Amino acid sequence: MGKSGEDLGVVAGLVRASFLVNAVYAESAREYGLTVQQGQLLCVLMGRPYGMSDLGGTLGLEKSSLTGLVDRAVRRGLVRREPDPDDRRAVQVLLTAEGHELAEDFYAATCRRVDDLAAGLDSQDRDRLAALLGAIVRDNEAPTVFLDARQP
Secondary structure (H helix, E strand, C coil): CCCCCCCCCHHHHHHHHHHHHHHHHHHHHHHCCCCHHHHHHHHHHHHCCEEHHHHHHHHCCCHHHHHHHHHHHHHCCCEEEEEECCEEEEEEEEECHHHHHHHHHHHHHHHHHHHHHCCCCCHHHHHHHHHHHHHHHHHCCCCCCCCCCCCC
16 A cells, blocks of 8 residues: 555546545534435435436436435435426425525535645645636536535
């Protein structure tokens, strides 16, 4: 194993960075009494309501796992199901007022923690890192599971 301060290749750098981000995300989730999956659900729903099928695809969950996740969030009063206005057979999942407030707090705390991971970089390196990560996300068509903190 290499030392933590050494230069890394792309693969090792991305994998280690993902571990760092996952650890920060898990820490934020614990602080707010959420599971990581519940935190992801709340962050995804901050952008807009989702139908169950789209939500499952975005979160990478099978139908039964997603149903359980949404059921638990409904019981906690964080989300609700409403009929889909475009398809009477389907439902949309959206945040409740309590869920929206928790999502905003969780999102803000997680953004601060993730931003702190790059605290040692100057603004030019931060901009370069953001551009490179943006290219990777776009090229791989990563779903929007976390909003860009720079957007209103």
